[in-house]
Amino acid sequence: MQWFPSTHSEQVSQAYGGSLKRRLAWRLTRPSLYAYLTLALALLGGVLGQRLSEASGLAQLAALASERLELYAATLESELARHNYLPSLIAIDEQVQAMLGAPQDLTLRAEVARKLSRINVRAGAMLTFITDARGQMLASSHLSTPRSAPEAAQVQRALDSGAEHFFAADAVDGSTRFFLIQPVRRASQVLGAIVVQLSLAPLEATWVDLGLRSQSEKLLVIDANDVVIMSSVPEWKYRILGSSDQAQAEALRRLGRYPGASLQPMNIPHDSLQQSDAALVPVPALPGQATQLLAQERPVAQLGVRLVTLSDPSEVWRGARYAAWGGAAVGASIGLLALYLASRRRALRQVFQAQAALQKAHAQLEHLVDERTAELRSTNQELKHQIAQRLQAEDELVQAGKLAVLGQMSAGISHEINQPLTALRALSRNTLLLLEKQRLQSVADNLKAIDDVTERMSVITRALKNFARKAEAAGQVQAAPLRESLQNVRVLLEHRLRAEQVELIEEIDERGGELLVNADANRLEQVLVNLFTNAMDAMQDQLQRRITVAAERRDGRVQVRVIDSGPGMDERQQARLFEPFFTTKPAGQGLGLGLVISSKIVHEFGGTLRAHRSLDGGMCFEFDLEPAAKDPHV
Structure with a gap:
């Protein structure tokens, strides 16, 4: 850290001190300037206070109305769902079936x-x-209650359209009725229909009473024709939500669902409700109510209706006015404070007189900073040494994890190599006998078989050598072919896959060419070996053992997934998967470091190792890598 020397500060003070004093004295002697500044700050504070308070208040009002809207929707759905079973139950009755037949x-x-x-x-x-x-x-159910002609037409129209329910107004008292319809068919022929009629008047009366007893929001239930079929405001019932003309009103009357209704428009713009979660809309004037309300809409798809709440923002606007006055007061206070500070311009002389003492303190502080800088350098060197030791320990831990995996695979690998050796011994002895009998063609066939067996042993030992060798320093990556790494892992685990009857499915998307990733191939194989080994350990008690390896290009990255058909893990175990020394295996069968090492390796490649349950109930481990520059689809 570098500081300006004391002599430089003195020169700056001498050069600019006099000029600064003159300019301040000229500006601070003009009281009208501060009067205008105070007025401007008061105006700005009032505007900001009003805008911020109004935005915050409307957001809180919208959040409260949204919660109540969900409650209203749940109440309406539950009220009508209580009788959904009734038409179907009546339709299967034997007497009903017999009556419809005769x-x-x-x-x-x-x-x-x-x-x-x-x-x-x-x-x-x-x-x-x-x-x-x-x-x-x-x-x-009511023999003394004949059905009217409009009601019969409504039921018949619903049967013809295949509707299972509909809302309609009662021609006598104007209350809302809800009809549940269940057609009865026999051999694809409609014999009749079961109709259950429900009254929504009690629920609507509850909403009306709640709106009268409190300053709560107004509630509207809108059907598919944009007609208000239920409302907590009786004056708005059976009116059209938006604008309408005489032809539209006549068309709605011909439907027969709104007998005696005025079908007057409310002129509430429906586009505003669809484009935003909450919007201020104009509403028909009511006594003691604002002409603009905050509207929110929620569709109820099962019933084919929409619920709209209209909240009164009067309290929000009142609070915004108070906030505007408060903001203006704050702005004026700031202006007055500036005027007060200007009155103390004479104190500047004392400031310049104290400059000498400040420069002395500055020199002492500079000395202290130098000492602290030296201490920080020493601490930084120690931290670098500790980081180097940690990196070395992590590399040794990765190598130890690889050797541990090799130890677990040693029995299977020994079996894999012992079989070719036995075959070589038998073929060699057989070749000597064939040479003695001058059967040269058979000798050639035996030599060809020996060459094939030797090549198989070479593949196994080469894979072991590449897997066991110590990886290069972290961060040194290159273009690694994903399929080749997968084939090397298959060679290492071939015996166990075959012995435990594990099906390995490869879904490598190479439609655009070979899939290359930026990674160290040896360390990438270690990650795959750890994931495969964990998957096989988890599937030991399963009847179906399957490992699926999928890789594809997505969003400029290469997504790799390893999915098993094991029993999976609960959320508590998944939360601790990447903790050191945490394992779900029996004692003595795992140290709990495999996933920790794998996660670190993937992180060094620029990716993230994640785990979650698959759709089949097993576990899915996935990570993303950067595609190599040689990949033409990068």
């Missing part, structure tokens, strides 16, 4: 009507009835 049997229709009455009382429905394929009533 609709002219009046005795059977009377018995079904009595049964519907009992079911209707127990279920708490408003009305339950059965119609034929033409929509004519055959039996009803």
